[in-house]
């Protein structure tokens with residue numbers, strides 16, 4: 583993707599904070615990638631609450647399926663709109679129509695904000711991206727802060743929120759702002775297990791704990807928040823699982839009928855790969871979820887180590903994106919086609935890095 587080269591920062595968090603502090607009576611629209619995860623939720627809600635604390639109005643817009651497990655994070659006094667059917671009609675709301683600024687958190691990729699594209703059209707001059715992904719579409723926003731060394735968008739947001747409220751660092755944030763930030767950092771690092779967990783991640787997280795965050799509650803709600811249908815989903819996912827490449831790679835598969843039988847949405851399949859990733863020999867796992875007869879969602883995770891598989895490169899080759907150890911794409915074709923494609927790409931990746 584040619585835009586990858588130019589998808590980098592052209593402003594600082596301090597400058598973004600200064601700009602947002604100066605908007606007066608205007609409303610800031612805050613959004614993120616569709617089917618928000620913990621980091622998407624954390625980055626948007628923390629910014630919303632930080633702005634509210636200094637008297638700046640904002641509204642958060644969530645695109646697509648909203649995971650039930652995260653409903654508890656949104657509080658009664660948060661201003662949130664849901665574009666659940668991804669029609670984009672939610673942007674007709676007068677607060678969106680009259681927005682003075684738009685902030686997109688945890689993504690900068692057109693394909694991840696598809697139902698907002700009509701709304702974002704012509705608004706690049708007033709739009710800011712705060713992201714930590716390697717690739718995105720620069721033309722979406724005139725102002726960009728892209729820190730690919732940040733373990734989560736929430737690491738950058740913690741700093742941005744501190745600038746907004748005038749705190750010296752994240753330890754000076756109030757609990758309502760700190761809680762979603764801690765959730766985002768926790769979930770994007772696999773609760774501090776993934777290779778992206780570095781000193782800065784832990785320092786930021788420690789500062790957030792000092793703000794009074796109930797970390798145990800966040801882990802319980804987000805990690806132990808599966809509905810009973812999860813067991814049926816797991817049973818079906820394991821039925822469709824196979825190891826290959828001397829047990830170094832694994833593919834898990836879910837058909838639409840599996841999701842229906844388990845009563846689980848396609849956006850709520852996170853964590854399934856952990857069951858297979860725990861196998862010692864497995865270096866990379868792909869989860870294939872059938873979205874329609876002709877479309878498959880591919881999520882890939884790799885472990886760290888000397889010859890770690892770069893799943894971002896594989897995802898890019900399939901038109902998707904992500905991080906070195908966690909990436910995904912949507913493949914046009916049926917499940918059998920996607921299965922063959924992914925098996926070949928994982929095999930190539932393992933064999934080219936084999937020692």
Ligand SMILES: [Mn+2]
Nearest residue numbers: 621688735770
């Ligand atoms: Mn993220």
